[in-house]
Amino acid sequence: MSLKGKHAVITGGGSGVGAAMAAAFAAQGAKVTVLGRRLEPLQEVAAPLGGFAASSDVTNRASVEAALDAARDVNGPVQVAVANAGAAPSKPFAKMSSADFSAALGVNLEGVFNLWQSALADMQGQGWGRMIAVASTAGLKGYPYVAGYCAAKHGVVGLTRALAQELAKSGITVNAICPGFIETPLLEASVRTITAKTGMSREDAVKRLSAGNPQGRLIQPQEVADTALWLASDAAGSVNGSALPLSGGEI
Ligand code: NAP
Numbered sequence: 001m002s003l004k005g006k007h008a009v010i011t012g013g014g015s016g017v018g019a020a021m022a023a024a025f026a027a028q029g030a031k032v033t034v035l036g037r038r039l040e041p042l043q044e045v046a047a048p049l050g051g052f053a054a055s056s057d058v059t060n061r062a063s064v065e066a067a068l069d070a071a072r073d074v075n076g077p078v079q080v081a082v083a084n085a086g087a088a089p090s091k092p093f094a095k096m097s098s099a100d101f102s103a104a105l106g107v108n109l110e111g112v113f114n115l116w117q118s119a120l121a122d123m124q125g126q127g128w129g130r131m132i133a134v135a136s137t138a139g140l141k142g143y144p145y146v147a148g149y150c151a152a153k154h155g156v157v158g159l160t161r162a163l164a165q166e167l168a169k170s171g172i173t174v175n176a177i178c179p180g181f182i183e184t185p186l187l188e189a190s191v192r193t194i195t196a197k198t199g200m201s202r203e204d205a206v207k208r209l210s211a212g213n214p215q216g217r218l219i220q221p222q223e224v225a226d227t228a229l230w231l232a233s234d235a236a237g238s239v240n241g242s243a244l245p246l247s248g249g250e251i
Contacts, residue, residue: 002234004029007075009068011058011115012085014041016184017134020221021082022049024229033071036085058085058111064118077122080232083112084134088186090145090193104148109155116163129172130232133160134224137180137247157243164241173240175231180247181209183218215248
């Protein structure tokens with residue numbers, strides 16, 4: 001995979017997809033940095049991998065820059081920037097406040113902007129880099145009750161496509177992964193909301209979410225991590241500006 005010694009920064013690295021990515025990148029010899037708001041889960045992920053963990057809120061530019069500065073001191077310039085942190089609170093559109101909408105854009109879209117722009121100079125300095133976002137099928141199609149999340153994830157796909165064009169001759173590629181429902185803590189939160197609002201059992205709620213995937217199953221975090229590894233590898237050097245669905249054919 002040619003990731004040996006490369007510095008990969010993963011936001012939201014303390015759980016779910018981000019934790020799987022940290023392990024996958026470390027297994028390929030990358031130097032891993034994991035960022036998120038809660039330090040404890042980050043340290044639990046990073047410690048066995050010999051990685052670096054720093055608390056950072058991706059919605060806050062200064063916080064991201066400070067975390068990257070600390071990470072550079074340990075792992076050197078950033079070569080792979082995986083914008084994975086996200087949150088998907090659900091509400092009917094009519095009940096969403098302006099603050100709800102801004103919060104969805106903040107973590108899911110502005111968080112990607114903050115990480116990628118903070119890492120750009122490192123990649124330009126080396127003439128090589130990989131910007132990867134974990135978007136969602138919600139970046140390619142609509143779902144009810146998550147208007148802010150869908151708007152943000154569509155924005156991530158747009159940002160990816162635009163930046164890929166802008167950086168095309170720089171040795172840096174920019175891509176988004178668009179998974180359907182993945183078995184992670186974020187999905188558990190959605191399941192809890194469905195069971196609370198509908199009285200449905202947990203099992204039926206999971207079945208309902210899985211039914212949207214023609215393969216009738218949830219995506220596993222490892223599948224998303226493996227896709228990120230491939231996008232980060234030299235083998236994917238010509239893949240640029242893609243929004244790659246991992247959805248069993250849902251889209
Ligand atoms: P998860 O386990 O809840 O992970 C989300 C991570 O983001 C957490 O570690 C969280 O850590 C971090 N985070 C949240 N807000 C943050 C902030 N403001 N600043 C820094 N970190 C923040 O859920 P996941 O499913 O692995 O989600 C990873 C990505 O996959 C997200 O972008 C999500 O939208 C996307 N995705 C998920 C699914 C799914 O069904 N699970 C489907 C498609 C796409 P802290 O709380 O400690 O900050």
